[in-house]
Amino acid sequence: MRLGLSMGPLHIQGDYSLESNSVMEVIPLTNAGKISVIISEVYAEGQVGLTLGEKSLQATNFDMTYTPKNVIITVTYETNEGPAVSQVSREALDKTLVEKFREDLWYKLNLILQKELNYLLEFSPLARLLPDENLLKEFRNLTRGMTVIANKYIDDILVLAREHITQNNLEQVPVSNFGTGFSKKILFITWHGNFTAEKGWARDLATITRTSDMTLSYDKGTLSVFGSLGLRDLKVGFDQYFAKFMNIGPSGTLRATTGYNSVFIRAAIQLGINSTTSLENLRVDNIDEIDVKVTGLGILNWLTSKIVTWVLGFYNESIRKVVRQQLLNPLYHVLNDVNPNEYFM
Template sequence: MRNRLRKAILLRSNFVFSGGTASRVQRHGVWASVTNEDATTDSFRHSLLYANNKRIFVFHLSIRVPSLHQSCNCHNSHWPQGYVETMTFRALHLLAFLTSVVRVSKADTEFPASNEVPLPRTDVLSHALSAAQTRLSELILSNPVIKIVSHGSPTIALDDANLEVDNIALVHLTNLQLRSSPFHMMSAVPDLRLMGLSLYGSIRMLEVTGNYTISVEVMKHTSMALITSDRGSLNLTFENMEISGLVGLNFSENKLQFHTVDLLYRPNLVSLRIFYKDVRGVPRVTEERSSSLHGRVEEPIYTDLAKRLNSLIQEELNKLFRNVTIAQLMDGKSGTEISFKSSKNARIGNLNDFINCILNITKENITDQISIPDFENSFEKKLGLVTIRGNFKAEGGWLKGLETIHRTADVTLKQLNNSIEFSAAMGLRTLEFGYARYRAKLLNVGPSGALTASVGSNSLSFRGIVDYTDSTCRVTSAEVRVMDLQDMKLKLTGLSPFNWIFSKTATSVTRRSKFNVARAIEETFGNQIRNNLKQFDCRQYFPESTVKAVDPVTENSESGQKEL
């Protein structure tokens, strides 16, 4: 047993140890050496290990070799290459003599006595996870109703939005407010091997109210026949919303956390009512019902609505289940708890490295600065009883900061037969954009100059599907979505003496710029990542046992699904 435990300890250090017997360990101890190559720092770390039946001693020797690698890729930069060999005492003495570069440390952890419980076998852990998943599902569904509120208020503010038709921002949606029925969770299926939770539920009704305005040029556009006035208000309802998707799980200080919520919202009926006044000032109402959102006024509202709902549901889940612990799920069994933590950390580490690897390849193949489309908007200024319309045009758009992309949370996974659906939250550490030239004209008079802007906060979502066969592991679909762009700060040169134009144009410029920036980020990263993944073999990050193994957890996954 001691020999098996000694091997387990060395394996947990990502080393493969062979050789030695239990009797040899007990009488003399075992010396071994481990060499790890770090391609990111061009160095070797040589470790000497001594293990007997009481203690483990570790000697570390670090050697830096300039220009060890001309370049590195994901295969060797994220996975240190290690090996273990038994050493003669003469070789050991020669290395230990290099006192200027050798650091000696002692690990005081003793081998457990024979009456202590060893780490559980794989099948024991699998059955423990299956029982834990059932407990977690029952805990979640014991509180099946989540109220959709923000800071205790049932009225939730949404971001302003734009609807584009024929590459022109036609409709500006402002002062959007959301009220929602509660979210009823009908099914919760945890997968603690992949640290994910599949949720299914419904919301009876979502209602969004707000205002709209339309540019002068848009009024002649036939595809927006539903709206016949340049300003008014709207009422939008999504009825019988079906909700399903993934929730990422983690444990912080042994307590359950929901770190990512990536749910999809599918309404069965969408109703839009437009309130406006016709040319004679008579109030009018236009109503339309549909089950499709594509290319309609509802689409940008729906995008922001889904983002806000995911965030609010995540907050409520963490409030409801903040006291759930690993020990509670493992029924107080310390052995399975330790084994689960070790397995979880290793698996999540692999999957996070997978996303990091893709992002590193992407950063090597994109430019930090790209172009964004020009745009043109109108604005108004009242002179007495007369309203005059002006024009704002921006050209030579640019966007930079793409090389600062990074993962911001652990990967969320869901297994589907021989496929894995994954989702990762990402962000850009810095994001700036601008236009080389702008012109603002009112009665053919106005300023011109350059426009620059910074984005204070942002968030992106990276989704994909991994297909695993007997010979390959491929990412078969991938998409990047911008989830949030906030705290935009604009700076325009050449305004004086037309500073008032900034206040008239800032809101519309920010809306349109946000649309252009989001689209450019999604297209640039989406296209590059898809190109990078065409020949990318992900087998090293998704071992076969993760994707295809049939164990008690997989077999009993249906038992973890409770229906209300």
């Protein structure tokens, strides 16, 4: 189903903390306060995959593009002279900090849109759309059959992709180091420290699998297949970290496991005697339920909650890109080894 709509204004708010190693090497300065993001209008356009529920159609897969207009970011923080407010306005997201969590934001909008659409679809039951029971039964069988074919097509591509990852020893790939500053007030003095994690890796990329039924859409000779994938296991680790605070310098290891992740895929098939397939979109929509374990902190154990926050930011900033790139290459390599004509012609 093609869909285009205005979702109206969007308001995001929360706390922020700004701490930088490079800044604190020069001057012990940190900043924290409240942040508010107002997007005056969000336009949504794209495709929604529909499945036949027991009584009504249900929205499942979302291949949507969100276009925000007029972004206003306001931060409120404390100074020696009292509360201060700073504000910046942009016409689009690409030059604002909201760009840092854009994928998460679009994923949340997909969930909101899914909930609202499914609520509306309940008011158009299948019995009203197709009152003929025999016709409804035939339609169910047809859609189930097409879904099975689409699922099998993606599954067979993923089998080859997993083999490619394993054969080329790509189950584990390196990730960049990361570091940050931090501070803690003890009595009347605010002390500053720094944290650096090194020798990082991401592993178990060969566990990529399909996590939902695929959706098929057809337009002018092009058949699109889209839906959700996921890594059954996604682990990230750093074999060494260093923390320094008040002349205390513990070191140890850091491990993070992911309980849930979602990867969107859309493949486009140019149908013909020799059909060809292109990978039009692959993005990491969501990484959630991250469990972090840190060794060696000792009396700096209070840093654990901060480290969890830093790791979440690192996942959003870097791990998404690593996972996407390391899955793109195998998929590109094997995509046309699976002949779409054997499934769709």
